[in-house]
Every structure is written in structure tokens, then in C-alpha cells.
Amino acid sequence: MDLAALRAQQQALAHLVVTEDRLIADPPRWVGGADVGFEDEGRITRAALVVLAWPSLALMEYQIARIPTVMPYIPGFLSFRETPALQAAWQQLSRKPDLLLVDGHGRSHPRRLGVACHFGLLEDVPTIGVAKKRLCGQFQLPSEAPGALAPLTDKDQQLGWVWRSKARCNPLFISTGHRVSLDTALSWVQRCMAGYRLPEPTRWADAVASRKPAFLRWQEIHE
DNA sequence: GCGACAG
DNA sequence: ATCTTGTCGC
Numbered sequence: 001m002d003l004a005a006l007r008a009q010q011q012a013l014a015h016l017v018v019t020e021d022r023l024i025a026d027p028p029r030w031v032g033g034a035d036v037g038f039e040d041e042g043r044i045t046r047a048a049l050v051v052l053a054w055p056s057l058a059l060m061e062y063q064i065a066r067i068p069t070v071m072p073y074i075p076g077f078l079s080f081r082e083t084p085a086l087q088a089a090w091q092q093l094s095r096k097p098d099l100l101l102v103d104g105h106g107r108s109h110p111r112r113l114g115v116a117c118h119f120g121l122l123e124d125v126p127t128i129g130v131a132k133k134r135l136c137g138q139f140q141l142p143s144e145a146p147g148a149l150a151p152l153t154d155k156d157q158q159l160g161w162v163w164r165s166k167a168r169c170n171p172l173f174i175s176t177g178h179r180v181s182l183d184t185a186l187s188w189v190q191r192c193m194a195g196y197r198l199p200e201p202t203r204w205a206d207a208v209a210s211r212k213p214a215f216l217r218w219q220e221i222h223e
Numbered sequence: 224g225c226g227a228c229a230g
Numbered sequence: 231a232t233c234t235t236g237t238c239g240c
Contacts, residue, residue, distance in 0.1 A: 075228040
């Protein structure tokens, strides 16, 4: 793989990312969550997508796609590795979410094209990046108080938010993916919380992908 | 040159 | 990301 070419592609795509809101007029009915994992020692990429109803945050649908891994993990190029599997799972969805929370960064990326931006562009769906670790930018650690907030910045421009979603937990890194403003991104993540560190769409996507007990129980009741 | 570095 | 049990703290 040619990283210089991929880097150029990121810069070109980053220009197409829309930082304004699309859903101000029509609040989302279906909020999705995306998570990617690997199997068979990394040879298989597995993407899990879930659709929750809003505001109940009840799980409505899930889809899992498995495809041969196309690229190794290289910081800054994650989207090229995860996007193919996410697209496969997206096509299997019977109802497309109005808004999608993606596990990873959005605009808080060295070239402003995290996986949330990249996937949002490919499917033209509003997305928000919700990451567990910093990739780039600077920030002051939010206070210990739950709800504490700090801007994630780089060269006097704000890339996202560092938000303490829960007491005694490390903060989350929230940023615009596509067609969602920074303030709206934070707002919707907050509206998708249910007492855990991660928002429900992300938690469910992870539960589905990892076949966690919460999902197995849901499956028994709904299938 | 050295350290940092989503999942 | 993934391999994995117990353990400390609220």
C-alpha cells in the first residue's frame, strides 16, 4: 500500500466533509452504532452495525459483516482498514439510521478524516466520532466531575470535545464525522447515554460484535 | 533525531 | 484490535 497516495486521498476527501448539521430540522428516529473487530488472527475484519430507536434507545436491528482484512492497522489510516467491512454491514441494514455513532475519531484526525468522516462521506449519512483515546490535538484533562468538558484543539481550531461521560472513567473524545456540527455531536452523544461510559449505540454494537450476554439475552427474546 | 500514535 | 483471572474500589 502506498501511504503517500492514501494521504493524498484523505486530504481530498476531507474537503468534502460537511461540518454543518443536516438533522436540525428533523430529529433522528433511528440512531445507529458501529464497531469493528477482527478474527482469525486479524485475517478477517468483522463490522457490527446496530440500529436503536430514539429516544427509547431500544435495540431494533443489528447486522454483522465479515470480509478479508484489506490493510494492517496504521495510526492515521484506520478508515481504509475498517470502512470496507462497515459498508458491507451497512448494505445489509433493512432501515438506515438517520445518525450513526462510530467507534473512533471524526475530524479530530491529523488530516481531518477519521473513520467517522470517511464512512459518513461514503454513505452520505450523518456521523459522529466517539473515541476512547486521543489521536491528535491538545487538551486539558476534564475535572473528575462527571459531565466535565474540555475542548480538543490544534493550532487554535477546535477539533472536538473531551468529555467525562461517567465518574471514575476516562473521558471520551467526541468529534464531527459528517453533516453534524461539533455542538450537535456532543449533544447527541449526551442524548444517547444510559449510565455507562459509552453511549448506547456504541455499547450495543460492541455487545453484538463480541456476543456479550446482554446481546445474547436480547437475541433469545427477539428471535 | 525523538516521542506519539483511533482500532 | 486481541490474548485473558483475578482483583481493587465504589
